[in-house]
Amino acid sequence: MSDTPTWTGGCLCGDIRYEADGEPLWVAHCHCATCRRHVASAVATFIGFDTARFRWLAPTGEYRSSPGVVRRHCARCGTPLSYESARGPDEVHILVGSLDHPERAVPSNHVWVAERLPWLHIDDGLPRYAGFGSGEQPVGFSDR
Ligand SMILES: [Zn+2]
Ligand SMILES: [Zn+2]
Numbered sequence: 001m002s003d004t005p006t007w008t009g010g011c012l013c014g015d016i017r018y019e020a021d022g023e024p025l026w027v028a029h030c031h032c033a034t035c036r037r038h039v040a041s042a043v044a045t046f047i048g049f050d051t052a053r054f055r056w057l058a059p060t061g062e063y064r065s066s067p068g069v070v071r072r073h074c075a076r077c078g079t080p081l082s083y084e085s086a087r088g089p090d091e092v093h094i095l096v097g098s099l100d101h102p103e104r105a106v107p108s109n110h111v112w113v114a115e116r117l118p119w120l121h122i123d124d125g126l127p128r129y130a131g132f133g134s135g136e137q138p139v140g141f142s143d144r
Helices: 035-040
Strands: 008-012 016-018 028-029 042-049 053-055 062-067 069-073 081-083 091-095 109-111
Touching: 035 042, 035 062, 035 081
Parallel strands: 028 109
Antiparallel strands: 008 016, 016 053, 028 042, 042 091, 062 069, 069 081, 081 091
16 A cells, blocks of 8 residues: 555545555546435546555445345435445445546446436547446447
């Protein structure tokens, strides 16, 4: 572990804080209906960290949204914070809006666009995947 964490963040009230070292694995927008409900917003933007380089500094609330999936939040203020799956136990997916410096987390693609809201138009030129993206061909690079 390095002395100074590269990434820091937490919830709205400050009860929950976290730290990560090193480079993120990826940054992506998720348009799936379950993430949408968890964040109660149009899109959920995540940054992926290696679990070995990530630590929670306080215990979180958690909700098991499907088998093997844990979504964390602050039990006091309700801020949604993360997604973890037994299918990818080496990664923790942190919601970018909880970072202290979300402007540093630049997304590189969109996943689950098959479930996106029809009024949300994407014109950033990034690859869009119908599903979760891994090993998949993009369905396009914009809505046009
Ligand atoms: Zn909180
Ligand atoms: Zn999702």
